[in-house]
Amino acid sequence: MADEVHKYLEPWRRLDGKVVMVTGASSGLGLEFCLDLAKAGCSIVAAARRKDRLVSLCNEINQLSSISSSSSSSDESNSMPRPNRAVAVELDVSANGTEIDASVQKAWDAFGRIDALINNAGVRGSVSSPLNLSEEEWNTTLKTNLTGSWLVSKYVCRRMRDANLQGSVINISSIAGLNRGVLPGGVAYGSSKAGLNTLTKIMALELGVLNIRVNSISPGLFRSEITEKLMEKEWLKKVALKTIPLRAHGTSDPALTSLVRYLIHDSSEYVTGNVFIVEAGATLTGRRRFESREKRTGLGSRGITGKGKESEWEGEESGVQGQQGKCDKGRIKDMGDEVQKYLEPWCRLDGKVVMVTGASSGLGREFCLDLAKAGCNIVAAARRKDRLVSLCNEINQLNSISSWSSSSDDSKFMPRPNRAVAVELDVSAKGTEIDASVQRAWDAFGRIDALVNNAGVRGGVSSSLNLSEEEWNNTFRTNLTGSWLVSKYVCRRMHDANLQGSVTNISSTAGLNRGALPGGVAYASSKAGLNTLTKIMALELGVHNIRVNSISPGLFRSEITEKLMEKEWLKKVALKIIPLREHGTSDPALTSLVRYLIHDSSEYVTGNVFVVEAGATLPGVPIFSSL
Structure with missing residues (x-):
């Protein structure tokens, strides 16, 4: 009965028959999305540069699918993923358009269609001041995170349109691209992700008439190959307890995987142009102001409190405002340029x-x-x-x-x-x-x-x-x-x-x-x-x-x-x-x-x-x- 309840409450748990292409699939979130979607019944096109890792991933998925098929009873077989439901396609999203188009064609030919695309491929780049960042690294970051996502979407959505298919595109963005999530040291990364969010909205606006939905997900900090050691630090847990509304960073499964399933499922057929923020509320507070320190010292960021500033002005006669703080309109009228000098x-x-x-x-x-x-x-x-x-x-x-x-x-x-x-x-x-x-x-x-x-x-x-x-x-x-x-x-x-x-x-x-x-x-x-x-x-x-x-x-x-x-x-x-x-x-x-x-x-x-x-x-x- 539990499965029946889930079927009605979370219909996106099963995505049988959907063909999903995932870029950046060789590691991290991309690999995790592929495994999770395969378990949900999807046919997977795993795309990335590292072909050896992709082959290993696809073998793992196909082996799991084969075991599931052989162990399932006849009445359950329709709800289990079929064997050999994962295909590897070599794709470099930072390549030129003709190369990306050729890779997308291979992805399309694997199952004769693509129902959903997850643009997950991206690079963080090094932490660098905007005055020291190299032009080469800037170009690589924008080419991978933004231009690559547009080109893959362009060639996949063209084929969806020509085949008259309803489709879904999901761009994996970042909190660094939000108004409330400015990331010091990541000027190229943050700018590329902000551009990706706008790309999402405009493509959603333009492709809605074709029944193609476009959304993006802005994750916060989740455990991955890169962050695994960081997530174990005791100080990070203390930071979470102090500053994050939900008091923990959470895990990508189910925080991200369930949202990806939902955006692929037909339940989300009226959901488009959104930027879904998944970070336990971490960016809601913005940058900490350390009020308690300022109250203790009486100093702001530049050594003077706002009150001090006001005190200076309260005791000063500008020639426009008198000691009583009342505006002398007659005097202003006669002052001409002097008034403008003080007011502007x-x-x-x-x-x-x-x-x-x-x-x-x-x-x-x-x-x-x-x-x-x-x-x-x-x-x-x-x-x-x-x-x-x-x-x-x-x-x-x-x-x-x-x-x-x-x-x-x-x-x-x-x-x-x-x-x-x-x-x-x-x-x-x-x-x-x-x-x-x-x-x-x-x-x-x-x-x-x-x-x-x-x-x-x-x-x-x-x-x-x-x-x-x-x-x-x-x-x-x-x-x-x-x-x-x-x-x-x-x-x-x-x-x-x-x-x-x-x-x-x-x-x-x-x-x-x-x-x-x-x-x-x-x-x-x-x-x-x-x-x-x-x-x-x-x-x-x-x-x-x-x-x-x-x-x-x-x-x-x-x-x-x-x-x-x-x-x-x-x-x-x-x-x-x-x-x-x-x-x-x-x-x-x-x-x-x-x-x-x-x-x-x-x-x-x-x-x-x-x-x-x-x-x-x-x-x-x-x-x-x-x-």
């Missing part, structure tokens, strides 16, 4: 040297012009040198006119002539070339106080099943790898010069949990990775007084969107679904925020993703019933 000190950034990538057009060009007017020295960097020269001439001409026309008492607030320099930079180039361009940028003024990583590409609008490998690689190389490499070489120099600095990454609402963008799988995944890159670099570079933040803009008027913004239907959409009822303009919506993040007023602001889109993504996917 970031309106002036005199003496700051700012490097802006992607400066030849669009937002990058607008940032350069705005920051120059604020008194910054500008290093305008992009591929199109002719446009950069034109931009710098415009800035220097404005500065020259400003210097001549300014009076002596306010000249110190005006930018000096020839304060803009053009540097040719291709952020999709290899690291040595980017390093050389950064050196030229640094030499222009002998320092860089702030970097704005604005360079990026949108790419074509394409289904995840039709997107070319070349376009995928180009998008990631520009939007994510390029931003990391420029930041790496700029921040190294900031560190060596003992400079306080600011890095601002221009991301997108497409990279947010709430802003899935169909047709832009590479773009959105790269921007999700950029947001995680932001957080991990902020975590690691804070000790060097280097702040790292990102801005996720929505739809703003630009060269690309100018005609779109004039459409009457777009205005109606804004009135219906955008909380603030309009898209806004990049100046001041974005320019003022960029100024603020460069100014010293933001010296305690780091690791943030600022969303600037008038609330457009808050409702999620709009239901156009009322439009």
Whole structure:
């Protein structure tokens, strides 16, 4: 009777007839998934690089299946896995697309179908600062954890579509890719897993019409070959008792295996686009703040309590707020620029040297012009040198006119002539070339106080099943790898010069949990990775007084969107679904925020993703019933 109860309460205990392909199957969780699913009645395609281990695994499964078949009674035989139900396929997920496609074809031919795919293959990489991580290791990590998962999914799901099969894809991600699970020392790993989670959501959005479901699982710490010795440490058990809500790390069986079975079973036919977190609540608390230590010493992270900060301001007359703390409106009205100076000190950034990538057009060009007017020295960097020269001439001409026309008492607030320099930079180039361009940028003024990583590409609008490998690689190389490499070489120099600095990454609402963008799988995944890159670099570079933040803009008027913004239907959409009822303009919506993040007023602001889109993504996917 117990089996009958399980059959109704947990129907996913049996998965007879399902064909499941598991990548990274030669060890760890992949091997465990294969064994568990075989016991549940699945036919297994075990895929990995180490063919000898795969053969050993498949022999073990087939032997167990044979014993089960011979020992079972006739009425039970239908519920037991059949003999020779496991096949080994050599697969390197970091290979090029044609090789992966060939391996997927072998996997498909083994049983004539694939009902479910588990993208388990991945690498952790070494623990390294983002300033010391090698370009080779970065590329390997992204290629294995993210690009490989997309390519295997692409070729498996194409075949599911052509065979008119309902299917399930399960991506094994990590808590390192979550907003609440930032992992110091793992900038490439964390960024790749954040990208994988966004890949999951967009593929779920696009493939739902084909009855293909896509979900991901973000495991915490589980016992494996790598972690076995760590899990036995007494201090780790004490940490679990102190900080983990469920007081233990748990075991992968049943914590992960049961969830994998469920997502393969037809019971989950309406479950798609989810990121399932399995870590006993370990990341819910975030990073510990050690309140008791701060209460004992009276010191915060930089040696002064928040109360001390408030006390300084309470006893200070700014000229805007009187001793009684009441605002003198009449006085404010007469003060003009002085008020702005106190209320928005970031309106002036005199003496700051700012490097802006992607400066030849669009937002990058607008940032350069705005920051120059604020008194910054500008290093305008992009591929199109002719446009950069034109931009710098415009800035220097404005500065020259400003210097001549300014009076002596306010000249110190005006930018000096020839304060803009053009540097040719291709952020999709290899690291040595980017390093050389950064050196030229640094030499222009002998320092860089702030970097704005604005360079990026949108790419074509394409289904995840039709997107070319070349376009995928180009998008990631520009939007994510390029931003990391420029930041790496700029921040190294900031560190060596003992400079306080600011890095601002221009991301997108497409990279947010709430802003899935169909047709832009590479773009959105790269921007999700950029947001995680932001957080991990902020975590690691804070000790060097280097702040790292990102801005996720929505739809703003630009060269690309100018005609779109004039459409009457777009205005109606804004009135219906955008909380603030309009898209806004990049100046001041974005320019003022960029100024603020460069100014010293933001010296305690780091690791943030600022969303600037008038609330457009808050409702999620709009239901156009009322439009």
